[in-house]
Amino acid sequence: MKRAPNLRQIEALKAVIECGTVSRAAEILHISQPAVSKLLAHLEEDTELALFDRVKGRLIPSEHGMRLYKEIDRVFAGIKQIERAVDLIRREELGQISVGVMPALSGPFISHTNKRFLARYGDAYISVVIRSSQFIVEWLLSKQVDIGLINRNTDNPYIECVPLRGGDLVCIAPAGHRFAAKQQVEPADIDGEPYIGFAADNRIRQKIESTLDGYGTRLNYIMDATLAPAVCEMVANGLGIAIVDPVFAYGQRDHLTIRPFRPNIASDLSLCWLRDTKNRHLVDAYVEATRATVQEMQLGMGVTSQATE
Known part of the structure; x- marks a missing residue:
């Protein structure tokens, strides 16, 4: 080898392979196409290796x-791990907290919680990361987030996981619907009603359908959506209507x-958070703010729940 490759040459190789074309790599690197080709x-000259085959241009x-x-790629992955470690140290030193939030809770719920948390810790910095529950658990384990709000429990021994709220699902209908005259809604009440559900592979949809199986209730699906909001x-x-x-x-x-829905669907x-955070x-302060937000929202909607342990 004539001389060791420099960082810019390595970045050019990585960009061309990942992007597929020199033109796209040039955009990513913010340089011209001839500059990429020259790198x-x-x-190739420095390594004395043919790193590319030229096929039809x-x-x-x-x-x-x-x-x-x-x-x-392995080296760059190691660099990213170092960056994450630096970020973790900085969060601990400067009073920062990173919160992983499932998309459905990324609206009013998280903004109310953050406002309540900052009222107590005005100098703290909050980073909100919106990801699916599966990714949030993975990011907790790799210490990329400090706390997670997810739509499932986890049995991982390194993670503390508690219910966000201790209550059940409810039935919602448009304002002025006939359900407004009822204390609670039961399977017979929703039989045949136009029903808006979650996607077919959604865990909550499957849980609702499983609960209703024994009641002979026909959910009249007219549409579905991925996110609860x-x-x-x-x-x-x-x-x-929906549950x-x-x-x-x-x-x-x-x-x-x-209105409450019976039978109960928890x-x-x-x-969740790491046990050895x-x-x-x-984390404790954010958990407290989260629970207070749950209580505030439930009172605002006239919904009750069991106390969260």
């Missing part, structure tokens, strides 16, 4: 090129009839 040519990574790329908004606009966790309905509460929403005082 690659110098890299395109660069196709050779076997040598792919082997080198895999090593480069969208379901609540469509109900508020008079399109049908949801009341926390999701808070933003539309003035446009909804909200909420799956959970609050180094950010304990802020």
Whole structure:
């Protein structure tokens, strides 16, 4: 090898392989296409390896090129791990907390909780990361977030996981619906009603259907949606009824009839954090703010629940 590759050459190789074209790599690197081609040519010259095959004007990574790329990718992954470690240390030193939130809770719920938390810790910094529950659990374990709000429990021994609220799902209908005259809604009441559900692979939908199986109730699905706030908004606009966790309905509460649903279908929403978290005082404070927000929302909607342990 004539001389060691420099960082810019390595970045060019990585960008071309990941982007597929020199033009796209140039955009990512904020340089011209000829500059990218020159970096690659110098890299091949310095390493004395044919890293690309030229096929009909395109660069196709050779076997040598792919082997080198895999090593480069491992190095960059290590650098990212160092960046995460630096970020973790900074959060602990400067009073920062990172919160992983499932998309359905990223609206009024998280903004109310953050406002309450900052009223107590005005100098703290909050980073909100919106991801699916599965990713939030993974990010907790890798210490990329301090606390997670998810739609399931987890049995991981390194994670403390408690119910976000101790109550059940509710039936929501448009304001002025006939359900407003009822103390609670039962399976016979919703039989044949236009029903707005979650997507077919959603755990809550499957849980609702499983509960209703023994009652002979026919859910008259007219549409479904991926996120609970969208379901609540469509109900508020008079399109049908739904069974949801009341926390999701808070933003539309003035446009909804909200009633307990029987038989009970327990909420799956959970609050979780690492058992050995180094950010304990802020995590405890955020958990307290979260529970206070739940209580505030439930009182605002006339919904009761068991106390959260």
